[in-house]
Amino acid sequence: MSSSVTVTSLSYSWPDGTPVFDGLDAAFGPGRTGLVGVNGSGKSTLLKLLAGELTPVGGTVRTVGEVGHLPQNVTLDTTLRVDEALGVAARRAALHAIEAGDTAEEHFETVGDDWDVEERALATLGELGLGHLGLDRTVGEVSGGESVLLRLAALLLRRPDVLLLDEPTNNLDLYARRRLYGAVRDWSGVMVVVSHDRELLELVDQIADLRSGRIVWYGGNHTAYQEALAVEQEAAERMMRVAESDVRKQKRELADARVKLARRKRYGQKMWDTKREPKIVMGARKRAAQESAGKHRILHEERLAEAKERLDEAAEAVRDDDEIRVELPYTAVPPGRTVLTLRDLELAYGSRVRGEVQLRGPERVALIGRNGAGKTTLLRTVAGELDPVAGETTAHVPLRFLPQRLDVLDGELTVAQNVARFAPEATNNRIRARLARFLFRGGRADQPASTLSGGERFRAALAALMLAEPAPQLLMLDEPTNNLDMASVRQLTTALESYEGALIVASHDLRFLGSVGITRWLLMEEGELREITPEAVGFPA
Structure with missing residues (x-):
């Protein structure tokens, strides 16, 4: 049976109870899938659910084959040797013991059939541009980008059937990115990669667009996805214009109907006041007019309600993704200063x-x-x-410095409290007004920084620096x-x-x-x- 990951009726919520997924169905089969979506849409959370690192509130995750997961924030024990980080230290030590003449049974059991483990480890490091590290150096000697590749090398050595990559090009230099692109290009199993790296997304076979807790599939790479999305959005905007026009038309017709009904009412009242017809006839005529007027009004109100519903549906199809609205303070520096x-x-x-x-x-x-x-x-x-x-x-x-690890934030404090640390003289209203421009509106500004996604942490850190005094x-x-x-x-x-x-x-x-x-x-x-x-x-x- 070919490798795959299938989710059925998957439900999951943030710690504060906000639902992320509610009945999500999706299947990831052989090939490379690019998982895209705006920050905070749940991409990293979905990968953790697929990897079994989070437990869903409802539904199931079924995997066929071994799963390997490269998280967005790679942390490795700096005291480990490279071979320990790769997970080959025990087999390597047993192999060296056997080569030195120690024929204890446990050494053979440890090595198993993996007699070329050292060569494979060195070859994998070489393919990822880490050949200079060797197997005996400690992790504390490698850079942040090298630690990402080292973690990837450990996964590749395990030969998982399903590989889940979360923003793998973060912190990688140009040379390392090329190595990673090569590893992705050569992958033959199931791969799901979360990334905003356009060059990496050009290597995938399909795009899974995660939006509002649902996935929409697009065949081809990122360029094909963008082209399909543009066609969809053009059609959606056209439908929205048609729906808006229909709502305006129905509003006019309802207003016209109300004017006509008011005229009929005034005419009927005049006939009643002048008693030009027998009372019983006028009474019957009045009841009929009221019944007709009611049906007429209800008809136009129903048509307007239907038009508004169509407009809402059309508006949902038009993407209006929120973007951070960064308003940098006036910071002009004279040329040459x-x-x-x-x-x-x-x-x-x-x-x-x-x-x-x-x-x-x-x-x-x-x-x-x-x-x-x-x-x-x-x-x-x-x-x-x-x-x-x-x-x-x-x-x-x-000067202000926005570090790579965004450690300017105190994870125990809320977003608003973090910003207040940098601008103690700023009023609460000013802080919240600035945070709203960074998409932290209302209760979102009261989230602990430790609960934020990577993109949300960036927005919060940038807001703190920009509001600083x-x-x-x-x-x-x-x-x-x-x-x-x-x-x-x-x-x-x-x-x-x-x-x-x-x-x-x-x-x-x-x-x-x-x-x-x-x-x-x-x-x-x-x-x-x-x-x-x-x-x-x-x-x-």
Whole structure:
């Protein structure tokens, strides 16, 4: 029997009781499925349900074959050796013992038929660009992006029948992403991948669009999905215009009917007052008129109600996905003003900035480099979170730093309370008005930060920094598009286009960097920061 995952009448609710799924039916068979949807729609939750890490309130999840799950936030014990993280340490130790002449039965039982486990582990690391790690180094020596690939390598070594990937390109540099794309392209079993990475979604065989607790299927990759969606939306908008026109027509006809009925009533009353006909005849005529008027009014009211129902149905088919409306404070920096100075800087973990590097307003700097090169370390040092080993960093204007892990938030506090920490002088009304622009309306602003999805955490962290006092004239973002849906990435791009301060963005998302008007490219490579041309990263000068 071929591998598959099937959910039947699946129901699940958030901890606060809000339903996520109510009677969901879906089946994932052989091939690569891209699971898409806006932030907070339940994509990661669905993967955890498929993996058996969450228990549904109702319904069933049936899997055929072994399931492997790569979560969105990969955390590995930093004290583990690489072979322990890969899950091959015991077999490797038993193999080495046998090779050393120890013929104890338990060693053979541990190895089983996996005599080439070490070679397979090294080959898998090599395929993912991790060959330099070896099997004896500790996890604490690898970068965040490398830890994602290391966890993926562990899954691939298990050879699961069903592979569930949740935002696997987050934190991966350009080289690592290419390795991951290759692994996805070569996958022959069942794969369900949650991602906002358009290049990755071009490799899937079908798209599952999760919206309002239901899945709509689209054949083909992301481009085919976008084209089909555009056709659907054009038809839905046309139907909505027709429905709106019909509602207006029915309202006019109901108003006209009421005017005619009022005229008839006045005429009947006049006939009654002048007693031009026998009383019994006028009484019968009045009752008939009232009955006719009632039927006429009910007919038009029913037609209007039906027209409104059709309009509601048409409106539901038209997508109006909420997007964050980022309104950055007025933060203009005069051209040429020095914003940041780095001088003979030696960073923790070995990276350095030779000589003097200055950032002048309102430059837009892209900070690129491989995972582990030191980009985040540099940003954290500039932000004052890390002390330099030597040299100095001087910020000449107020700055704010949005870290990759979004750890500016206190998970025990609500969204509103987190924002208040950064702006203690702001009123509660002002805080909530700002949060509403980031889609935290009403009770959503009172959610504990620990319960937020990845995209929601980003919105909350960005809101906190933007409302902070003083407003930033230097904004530093570390992988800002991680966990954001495509609508939110577009909105963030629009917001940054209107930002008049200086900007430093560490990112592996070249499409995003190309959209925010980068004026300067800095590469962190082999422990050194150097300036490069845009052509070196594939952009015209």
